[in-house]
Amino acid sequence: MDNVAKYLHPYAYAPAYQKRVAYFCMEYAIAQALKIYAGGLGFLAGSHMRSAYALKQNLIGIGILWKYGYYDQVRQPDQTMGVLFQEKIYSFVEKTDIRFEITVNRAPVQVAVYYLPPQLFGTAPLFLLSTDLPENSYIAQSITHKLYNADKSTKVASNILLGIGGFKLLELLGYAPETYHLNEAHALPLVFALYEKYGNVEEVKRRFVFTTHTPEEAGNEKSDIRLLSDMSFFSNVPVEQVKTITKTEGDTFNHTLAALRLARRSNGVSRLHGSTIVQKWSTYSDISPLLYITNAQNYAYWADQYLYNYLQNGRDEKLVARKKKLKRRLFEEVADQTGDLYDENVFTIVWARRFASYKRADLLLEDMNRFHSLLTDLNHPVQIIWAGKPYPMDYDAISVFNQLVHLSAQYPNCSVLVGYELKLSKLLKQGADLWLSPPWLPTKLPAPVA
Known part of the structure; x- marks a missing residue:
């Protein structure tokens, strides 16, 4: 095996961040050239890795090197959305000689380990399985x-790889985390590997913290507990013992609920989301404290420094000129993709997220007369851009995307873009005058714990 020391941090840890933390996430949006992410979960994880590097934190990331990524969003001949799975090749990701074996579905599976050197993109060390x-x-x-x-079985297998594979890698590296942080419940098999090692739920809770991202039912996985056991999801912990420590009744295993019960603390990703998860989960017994940590993106990566300097120094003319320049950069992409020529002097609205029903990309279409008036008002002109990648098998979301494509053909100031990844996201964020975010909101929310 390689000298593992060379795979750890190239910096001395800051005094405030000496604690060893292992961060597990199914996706990381680090750079446009590394396509191992789908959406917001990865965007947050990528920013965490960049910020950990900038702050000199004692943190390392564990993820998966996806051969075909999420998918490439392309256009069909009629401009509607197409899905392309294309092999990705990365000369800059280093293949290590670290190898080990895990068990999936009662069979041995060999695991290779790749390494993203921190200096490439300014991130904490990231290992990809x-x-x-x-x-x-x-x-x-x-x-x-x-x-x-x-495929359900393949999805479960990827969870086992991330959780148990990540646990085995850390053991091989000799990196003994004081805290294991799961960004969503995908790596939950890790927790059962910890339980198997320590034989004590309290020891697991002392080491495990959890971030949950969505209260939507579809975003909280449920599985047949027997299937999970047969596939070695719980390591060697018997099903009845799993039920006992997770307080699972029946044979339906709720991944998020189990994580909430085994963590020492859990958090949502905004104050509002913190209230939402309190409403959703606090009726269950033995839940960890539910906090909120407002989602943050790495300032150095996302912000246009010139724009913010002009804003902070009150240089209004420079600020306006810079904003127009950023809008022109975005509008070049709009013109290239759609043939629509936008005006930098016109108020520009952007909706750009992963397409999912609760995020309501088509909310503006609820009143078509009003929508038509908005887009044809010569006294108060606007331009509207949509972008986002639906889950490739979510045909309802793809239908909404295609509906917007057909609608945009009727208006020269209305466009739908494909390829919503880091590069396009940055153009949209810096070029938008208004970022539209109209998700479904719950009512009668309790206050989260600060």
Whole structure:
């Protein structure tokens, strides 16, 4: 095995961040060239890794090197959305000689480890696991082919790889985390590996913290507990013991609920979301304290420094000129993709997120007369841009995307873009005058714990 010391931090830890933390996430949006992410979960994880580097934190990341990424969003001949799975090749991701074996579905699976050097993009050390090896069966290789594979067994296998594979990697590295942080419940098998090691729920709770991202039912996985056990999701912990420590009744295993019960504390990703998770989960017994930590993105990566300097120094003319320049950069992309020529002097509205029903990309279409008036008002002109990648098997969301594409053909100041990844997201954020975010909101929310 390589000298593992060279894979750890290239900096001395800041006094405030000496604690060893292992961060587990199914996706990381680090750079446009590294396509191992789908949406907001990855955007947050990528910013965490960049910020950990800037703050000199004793943190390392564990993820998966997806052979085909999430998918490439392309256009069909009629401009509607197409899905392309294309192999990704990264000469800058370093293949280590660290190898080990995990058990999936009662069979041995070989795991290779890749490493993203911190200096490349200014991140904390990031290790990426892969089963795409010739000595594995094709089924085992496919575990790391597609992010969020639609096949249930493959999805469970990727969870096992991330959680138990990540645990084994840390043991091999000799990096003994004081805290294991799961960004969503995908890596939950890690917790059962910890339980198997320590034999005590309290020891697990002392080490485990959890971030949950969505109260939506579809975003909180449920599985047949027998299927999970057969696939080695719980390591060697018997099903009845799993039920006892997670307080699971029946044979339906709720991944998020189990994480909330085994963590020492859990958090939502904004104050409002903190209130929402309190409403959703606090009626269950033995839940960890539910806090909120407002979602933040890495300022150095996302912000236009000139724009903020002009804003902070009261240089209004420079501020306006810079904003127009950023809008022109965005409008070049709009013109290239759609043939629509936008005006930098016109108020520009952007809706850009992962397409999902509760995020309501089509809310503006609820009143078509009003929408038409908005887009044809010559006295108060606007321009509207939509962008986002639906889950590739979410045909309802793809239908909404295509509806917007057909609608945009009727208006030269209304456009729908494909390829909503880091590069396009940055153009949109810096070029928008208004960022539109109209998700469904719950009512009668309790206050979260600060």
